[in-house]
């Protein structure tokens with residue numbers, strides 16, 4: 782895996798078990814091709830650890846790991862939807878403060 786410095790710090794906070802869970806037995810959502818756990822590019826997005834992967838079929842996926850809520854094992858494969866929800870939540874928060 783390739784990590785940004787920031788991402789590496791967050792990744793190291795995960796237990797060995799969790800690291801394994803996030804990188805084993807993974808398949809492309811589109812073509813079901815197995816994804817090698819070491820093919821991820823990890824960076825930090827909105828405070829969450831984000832594992833990016835581009836499949837041989839061209840499908841781009843991201844797995845977001847909220848390291849503060851590991852128990853939830855939240856996986857959000859629909860990055861755009863997640864991003865929209867996040868932006869919307871922020872807009873509403875700002876509106877509330879105005």
Ligand SMILES: [Zn+2]
Nearest residue numbers: 809812836838
């Ligand atoms: Zn694929």
